[in-house]
Amino acid sequence: MDNVENFISLHNTKISKLIKKKKRFYFDVKNDDVREIADYLFNKIGCRLSTATAQETYNGIEVLYHFSHDESGQYFCPRVVITDKKNPEMNSITPIVKGAEWIEREMYDLWGINFVGHPRLELLLTKDNPAGIKQPLRFRRES
Amino acid sequence: MSKNIIPVGPFHPLLEEAEYFTLKVDGEKVIGIDLDIGWMHRGHEFISETKTFTQSIYLVERICGICSTSHPLACVHAIEDIDNIEIPIRARYIRTLIGELERIHSHLLWIGLAGHFIGYDTLWMWAWKYREPVLQMFEIISGNRNHYGMMRVGGVAKDVDPSSIPKLNNILDDIAIKMDMIAKAANDDPVLRSRLVGVGVLSHEDAVRFCAVGPTSRASGIPADVRKDDPGDAYDLVEFNTIVLKNGDVYDKLVVRVLETLESIKIVRQCLDKLKNINGPILNNVKEISPGEGIGRYEAPRGEVFHYIRSDGSNRPVRHKVRAPSYVNIPTFEASCIGIPIADALITLAAVDPCYCCTERSIKIVDSSRQPTRIDLLKISRDKTDYLRRQINGN
Numbered sequence: 001m002d003n004v005e006n007f008i009s010l011h012n013t014k015i016s017k018l019i020k021k022k023k024r025f026y027f028d029v030k031n032d033d034v035r036e037i038a039d040y041l042f043n044k045i046g047c048r049l050s051t052a053t054a055q056e057t058y059n060g061i062e063v064l065y066h067f068s069h070d071e072s073g074q075y076f077c078p079r080v081v082i083t084d085k086k087n088p089e090m091n092s093i094t095p096i097v098k099g100a101e102w103i104e105r106e107m108y109d110l111w112g113i114n115f116v117g118h119p120r121l122e123l124l125l126t127k128d129n130p131a132g133i134k135q136p137l138r139f140r141r142e143s
Numbered sequence: 144m145s146k147n148i149i150p151v152g153p154f155h156p157l158l159e160e161a162e163y164f165t166l167k168v169d170g171e172k173v174i175g176i177d178l179d180i181g182w183m184h185r186g187h188e189f190i191s192e193t194k195t196f197t198q199s200i201y202l203v204e205r206i207c208g209i210c211s212t213s214h215p216l217a218c219v220h221a222i223e224d225i226d227n228i229e230i231p232i233r234a235r236y237i238r239t240l241i242g243e244l245e246r247i248h249s250h251l252l253w254i255g256l257a258g259h260f261i262g263y264d265t266l267w268m269w270a271w272k273y274r275e276p277v278l279q280m281f282e283i284i285s286g287n288r289n290h291y292g293m294m295r296v297g298g299v300a301k302d303v304d305p306s307s308i309p310k311l312n313n314i315l316d317d318i319a320i321k322m323d324m325i326a327k328a329a330n331d332d333p334v335l336r337s338r339l340v341g342v343g344v345l346s347h348e349d350a351v352r353f354c355a356v357g358p359t360s361r362a363s364g365i366p367a368d369v370r371k372d373d374p375g376d377a378y379d380l381v382e383f384n385t386i387v388l389k390n391g392d393v394y395d396k397l398v399v400r401v402l403e404t405l406e407s408i409k410i411v412r413q414c415l416d417k418l419k420n421i422n423g424p425i426l427n428n429v430k431e432i433s434p435g436e437g438i439g440r441y442e443a444p445r446g447e448v449f450h451y452i453r454s455d456g457s458n459r460p461v462r463h464k465v466r467a468p469s470y471v472n473i474p475t476f477e478a479s480c481i482g483i484p485i486a487d488a489l490i491t492l493a494a495v496d497p498c499y500c501c502t503e504r505s506i507k508i509v510d511s512s513r514q515p516t517r518i519d520l521l522k523i524s525r526d527k528t529d530y531l532r533r534q535i536n537g538n
Contacts, residue, residue, distance in 0.1 A: 022227065023373060024438055048367065049354045050440070050449045051466040066438065066451065070366075073373035075438055099354025102180075102474060103466075124180065137189060 092118035213443030220439025234298035249444035262525030298426030339394035343491030349478035357446020363391035369442035
């Protein structure tokens with residue numbers, strides 16, 4: 001059984017909307033389960049966090065983490081969809097994966113996502129531009 | 144002893160990307176570091192969403208002036224990943240050739256700068272002198288010394304002229320001889336060893352924790368290399384070794400880069416040999432990109448470059464995420480800089496090879512009485528090498 005099949009059999013109640021491609025595996029997880037999934041990927045099977053991608057869609061704000069399993073070249077991409085666009089909030093995985101600290105700060109900065117449990121949730125990129133547009137990559141910008 | 148704060152940056156000669164470091168020092172020792180980026184946030188991700196796929200490739204080529212083919216290569220990999228687009232075999236070799244030549248010139252640039260920072264100006268002048276023929280090879284292949292404009296979805300833009308291959312081989316032979324000389328000098332020199340061994344150690348655990356990539360992680364014993372793990376282009380068709388060392392100090396980072404350059408020369412030689420014999424198209428005609436999402440990555444000289452592209456079936460990306468290797472390597476300073484003397488901080492900060500620029504430095508010490516005094520970090524670093532050199536030579 002390869003990594004992906006093993007992962008699905010262990011977490012089949014917690015993941016949905018699976019998209020399997022060659023060496024790429026995208027799936028949805030709930031906000032409450034994201035830390036458990038990150039813990040499994042990072043600590044149990046030794047994945048490395050490449051980065052995370054946030055995007056605003058009409059359904060909500062998506063946060064897609066990219067975990068790379070370097071031994072097999074496989075990507076695991078858990079996706080969390082935050083439906084509350086006014087006060088977007090989700091659990092931070094930085095307490096588990098130190099490498100997520102900057103990218104979560106960046107998403108807080110550019111999309112306004114509040115990462116609960118992040119040790120240092122400060123603006124990363126636009127800190128020294130107080131007069132500029134807040135959360136510049138959101139659909140409706142606040143001036 | 145009073146604790147002082149040394150601000151380095153934001154427009155520091157070491158750091159092209161204009162990061163800002165606040166070094167907290169207790170006497171000579173660094174006891175804390177705070178990192179601040181965002182000074183050159185240029186909004187590439189947003190701009191890319193307003194461009195067509197082909198225009199995006201040119202846009203991301205301008206992100207970095209040194210590894211200017213890594214971003215376009217990762218970008219085309221991401222677009223090709225959406226539809227599993229096949230690449231002609233000749234184009235695969237040309238992509239690998241360009242990528243590896245870039246690794247040679249980027250590593251030579253770093254080796255030169257590292258030599259300069261520790262007062263080894265001979266190494267600096269050698270390395271930069273021998274980097275020049277690599278740029279000439281680029282000029283012969285693509286017409287440009289930098290920003291080659293070679294990458295396209297489905298292949299490459301320009302073919303390599305078969306009549307130029309003997310000339311390219313001759314230049315490569317010269318570079319190989321000089322690289323062997325630099326590798327031998329780095330291995331033999333007692334001053335270089337005593338100056339860099341044990342300096343700025345990034346342990347294996349910290350490299351895993353910070354998700355470090357490229358030579359920074361390989362010098363700490365992590366055998367991760369995108370060229371082996373997820374081989375695109377011709378990397379599964381050429382033979383080369385992944386260089387992995389264990390100590391995680393600046394010396395190992397230097398040795399990893401020197402040995403990787405020798406491996407790159409091996410790969411370039413294999414590519415040129417194949418390009419003599421393999422003929423055929425260099426570009427598959429890709430008319431449209433389906434809706435979907437794709438991940439592209441490439442092992443840039445500094446580590447894994449990551450691109451994520453989502454398409455809605457139109458001619459432009461709806462989301463284009465870019466992550467350069469320095470973004471994950473720079474936070475490792477929190478682990479590698481603590482507890483070392485200021486004289487070693489400069490080379491430790493430079494050891495992950497954050498993008499450089501060549502402007503003049505400006506560093507101030509703010510002491511407890513708030514009277515700023517200027518110090519030259521470069522001078523402190525070079526003085527330490529001089530001191531070691533005198534000790535080793537016995538005078």
